[in-house]
Amino acid sequence: xxxxxxxxxxxxxxxxxxxxxxxxxxxAYSNQESSLIPLLFTTLICIIFGLFPMVFAxxxxxxxxxxxxxxxxxxxxxxxxxxxxxxxxxxxxxxxIDAWFESVSGYxxxxxxxxxxxxxxxxxxxxxxxxxxxxxGVGIIIFVLLILPHARNARITLLNTEMSELSKSxxxxxxxxxIQILIVVYVGLTFLETLLxxxxxxxxxxxxxxxxxTIATGGFSTKNNSIAYFENIWIEVIIMFFMLLSGIHFGxxxxxxxxxxxxxxxxxxxxxxxxxxFLGIILVALKLFIxxxxxxxxxxxxxxxxxxxxxxxxxxxxxDTAIWPVFTQMVIIYFTIQCAMxxxxxxxxxxxxxYLFIKSVKKQVRxxxxxxxxxxxxxxxxxxxxxxERQTMLFIVLYVFTFFITTLLLxxxxxxxxxxxxxxxxxxGNVGPGFGNVSSMGNFDSxxxxxxxxxxxxxxxxxxxxxxxxALFTIRK
Amino acid sequence: xLLVGLLVVAGSVSVLEFMKLSTSSTSILENNHKSIGASKTxxxxxxxxxxxxxxxxxxxxxxxxxxLGESDMMFxxxxxxxxxxxxxxxxxxxxxxxxxxxVHYKEKWTRPIVDTFKxxxxxxxxxxxxxxxIQLKKSINQLMTINQESLYEEATRLKDxxxxxxxxxxxxxxxxxxxxxxxxxxxxxxxxxxxxxxxKAVKNFNQGYYQLQSSIxxxxxxxxxxxxxxxxxxxxxxxxxx
Numbered sequence: 134x135x136x137x138x139x140x141x142x143x144x145x146x147x148x149x150x151x152x153x154x155x156x157x158x159x160x161a162y163s164n165q166e167s168s169l170i171p172l173l174f175t176t177l178i179c180i181i182f183g184l185f186p187m188v189f190a191x192x193x194x195x196x197x198x199x200x201x202x203x204x205x206x207x208x209x210x211x212x213x214x215x216x217x218x219x220x221x222x223x224x225x226x227x228x229x230i231d232a233w234f235e236s237v238s239g240y241x242x243x244x245x246x247x248x249x250x251x252x253x254x255x256x257x258x259x260x261x262x263x264x265x266x267x268x269x270g271v272g273i274i275i276f277v278l279l280i281l282p283h284a285r286n287a288r289i290t291l292l293n294t295e296m297s298e299l300s301k302s303x304x305x306x307x308x309x310x311x312i313q314i315l316i317v318v319y320v321g322l323t324f325l326e327t328l329l330x331x332x333x334x335x336x337x338x339x340x341x342x343x344x345x346x347t348i349a350t351g352g353f354s355t356k357n358n359s360i361a362y363f364e365n366i367w368i369e370v371i372i373m374f375f376m377l378l379s380g381i382h383f384g385x386x387x388x389x390x391x392x393x394x395x396x397x398x399x400x401x402x403x404x405x406x407x408x409x410x411f412l413g414i415i416l417v418a419l420k421l422f423i424x425x426x427x428x429x430x431x432x433x434x435x436x437x438x439x440x441x442x443x444x445x446x447x448x449x450x451x452x453d454t455a456i457w458p459v460f461t462q463m464v465i466i467y468f469t470i471q472c473a474m475x476x477x478x479x480x481x482x483x484x485x486x487x488y489l490f491i492k493s494v495k496k497q498v499r500x501x502x503x504x505x506x507x508x509x510x511x512x513x514x515x516x517x518x519x520x521x522e523r524q525t526m527l528f529i530v531l532y533v534f535t536f537f538i539t540t541l542l543l544x545x546x547x548x549x550x551x552x553x554x555x556x557x558x559x560x561x562g563n564v565g566p567g568f569g570n571v572s573s574m575g576n577f578d579s580x581x582x583x584x585x586x587x588x589x590x591x592x593x594x595x596x597x598x599x600x601x602x603x604a605l606f607t608i609r610k
Numbered sequence: 611x612l613l614v615g616l617l618v619v620a621g622s623v624s625v626l627e628f629m630k631l632s633t634s635s636t637s638i639l640e641n642n643h644k645s646i647g648a649s650k651t652x653x654x655x656x657x658x659x660x661x662x663x664x665x666x667x668x669x670x671x672x673x674x675x676x677x678l679g680e681s682d683m684m685f686x687x688x689x690x691x692x693x694x695x696x697x698x699x700x701x702x703x704x705x706x707x708x709x710x711x712x713v714h715y716k717e718k719w720t721r722p723i724v725d726t727f728k729x730x731x732x733x734x735x736x737x738x739x740x741x742x743x744i745q746l747k748k749s750i751n752q753l754m755t756i757n758q759e760s761l762y763e764e765a766t767r768l769k770d771x772x773x774x775x776x777x778x779x780x781x782x783x784x785x786x787x788x789x790x791x792x793x794x795x796x797x798x799x800x801x802x803x804x805x806x807x808x809x810k811a812v813k814n815f816n817q818g819y820y821q822l823q824s825s826i827x828x829x830x831x832x833x834x835x836x837x838x839x840x841x842x843x844x845x846x847x848x849x850x851x852x
Binding site for chain 2: 136137140167170171174177178181182185186189218221222223224225
């Protein structure tokens, strides 16, 4: 493995972070905030460590698979380390493990927090917090691929490592075009949402931060009470719309905008995804109404927001779901497991895999009836080969296994089952809030430090889709 | 150079922050501490004055007057301390209120009690003297709470500032250590390994050959050195043939 090549690309990752750190630094400077020095130092560190490898490394067109895996996994880890420095240096509620937790939660777009008083943070740190979502949403490596010079082949290797096989299914373009589409849709949606939130009554600052968190399906808010703070139905509707959109494959969104035949309206997957989401909303709303929690309109309003928020792995909140009936919590947990579509900014298991799993079960049943038969699974008019089917099934097994192990580890620290179970699945799925002590209006501060650290590993595993991490530990030098 | 600059800035930031800590915050903490002490003294003096009034009600004029006189002095001294140590915006207003209420309360016991209708009159004590005593006590407690909260806020601020003074230095030192590892790695990759290859090639040089086989791929001075050595060997070969 050519470490100098790996370091060079990681240098780009750091420099990319430095750009956003510099914007946060400007906010701190203009408001004369206490976070000025922490942000300044982090920016300088990023620049020094980012530029240095470029002095030594020459032009490298290609990248091996092992180098690609190393860049992706270590890129994420280094980014998370850099992301925690402003928090760690600033102090307040942040100690080492809490700063790490907040940073990993930000970049992996999980949106879980350890903060009890979010509003006590300086504006620059709030901006940095939302920015970590935005950088992590589409994937830091994807951003870097766009600016990486002299690396046509390296770009293909990294794209293949960063995106799963299913994610690439709706992109009918070359690597560079795929990356450009991702970025265009991502930036476009962010810009549009910011504008609409401003029109709905949010300040520019809150609008940008919430747009960053929505499009990245993150969930960090600038307010302690999340979206409930605004008490504005239009803000909720706008955020719901963009959460739903951000959970859909970006290739299909691009196709819809450009009038391609690969668009949202012709996609069976999108139809199924929206239908299941709609069914979930109705079930939750009915239960809330029957149990006299709210009026019918309020039940529908709160159920819609919470189901979409969790179903797209965003994690914003308008109510405390911890006090809701167990049935509604179970429906929400289902969406925490299912998550949104591949090719979107959401994390976790992904709807496409659940869809493929159901189709695979059907295929197996048919095979039992007709052992000599040949049955093909089709998704979006494409035949899924046996290798991809096996890979997906194995991923689901690994996912469940990881989540089971994490729950088990948390319960050894005397954390109650509901908290341990929901925290594990919510972090592995990059959703954010769970139930019990870590509900939508609560936070992860009360958990032991070791539990917080385990959950950050969960977040990274969920974001990197497990295989990349396993591959890193199995590659030979 | 950049890293040295970073370390210098980190050191300067730490020194500046610590200097700020040692000047501004400590005086605020002292003032808060004095105000809390004064509030406690005022409360104690007030309790004693209440006992003095009860003694007067029982007809014990001499003992009652002595206790009231002593506690009055104690109260006024503590009030002066509180007036001289104002740290919060609404504190002056609150102290003025305490002073005003105390004047009214004092009027109740400076006028004769023994041998008047007030002696033994528990209703007068309950409805007038004791009510004013409670009101005054409430205001003093409020003053104490304000100063306690201010003390806590200041201590938290001190803790945060101390943290912010130390952290840039710690991060810079860790950064410098990591940077030195990175530098060693590149020095190793760029110079040490190629030099070792060249050295190995020179050691393995067979008299029968006139070309070094070092497998250096870089295009820098070390590669040039290898080329020059090879050319020198070529020239030596020509000389041998002649």
